[in-house]
Amino acid sequence: MKQLEDKIRKVGRPLSEHVLLVDMFLNHQVDCTLMRDIGREFARLFADAGITRVVTIEASGIAPSVMTALELNVPLVILKKARSVILDGGVIQTEVFSFTKQSSYQLTLKPEFVHVGDRVLLIDDFLANGEAATGAAELIKKAGGTVAGIGIVISKNFQPGLKRLRESGYRVEALAEIEEMGEGYVRFAGEAK
Numbered sequence: 001m002k003q004l005e006d007k008i009r010k011v012g013r014p015l016s017e018h019v020l021l022v023d024m025f026l027n028h029q030v031d032c033t034l035m036r037d038i039g040r041e042f043a044r045l046f047a048d049a050g051i052t053r054v055v056t057i058e059a060s061g062i063a064p065s066v067m068t069a070l071e072l073n074v075p076l077v078i079l080k081k082a083r084s085v086i087l088d089g090g091v092i093q094t095e096v097f098s099f100t101k102q103s104s105y106q107l108t109l110k111p112e113f114v115h116v117g118d119r120v121l122l123i124d125d126f127l128a129n130g131e132a133a134t135g136a137a138e139l140i141k142k143a144g145g146t147v148a149g150i151g152i153v154i155s156k157n158f159q160p161g162l163k164r165l166r167e168s169g170y171r172v173e174a175l176a177e178i179e180e181m182g183e184g185y186v187r188f189a190g191e192a193k
């Protein structure tokens, strides 16, 4: 998605070969016009997938997934990572290890929010190793849903997530695919070295 690549070039900040700072438009300050267009693009890409529900993971997946669910006119479900005293029992959980953050958390879903037969579009902001998406897909399937698609805002293709999810049989669309980055530069898929 050209508009997203331009934004990453303009205000994204590669902190290292592995981490891209996007707090100017995606996960701290949010560019809502861009989020709306991201929602439209995911809705267009998955128009033929019979989506009945969008699922995301808190927190940074929420902005793009709200816009996607709005465009598809389906409910949105936010998987929880933070512990909560209100979510007590009646939940399904799976442990996810974040290589980026070097810590684990329990991804949590109340199964009543994903119905048997639901065709779910899973949306997340970053794809690195694919651990979060794999955990989320597991919960959706446990609840009786089908993962009909996975939409990623930014895939870091030099990490194994995209390849892994596709090899597992998921239909994955990433709006910006970064092949390589370093201090001050980003190379997207399809661009010459």
Ligand code: G4P
Pocket: 018, 019, 020, 021, 022, 023, 027, 057, 058, 059, 060, 061, 097, 098, 099, 100, 101, 125, 126, 127, 128, 129, 130, 131, 132, 133, 156, 161
């Ligand atoms: P994986 O799920 O693909 O295996 O990825 P990993 O656990 O390694 O990283 C997931 C977390 O790290 C997510 O945040 C994701 O947004 C963030 N992340 C990964 N790579 C980058 C990056 O290059 N830049 C930025 N800014 N974030 C990155 P999270 O723990 O889910 O936190 P939240 O912000 O959604 O609350």
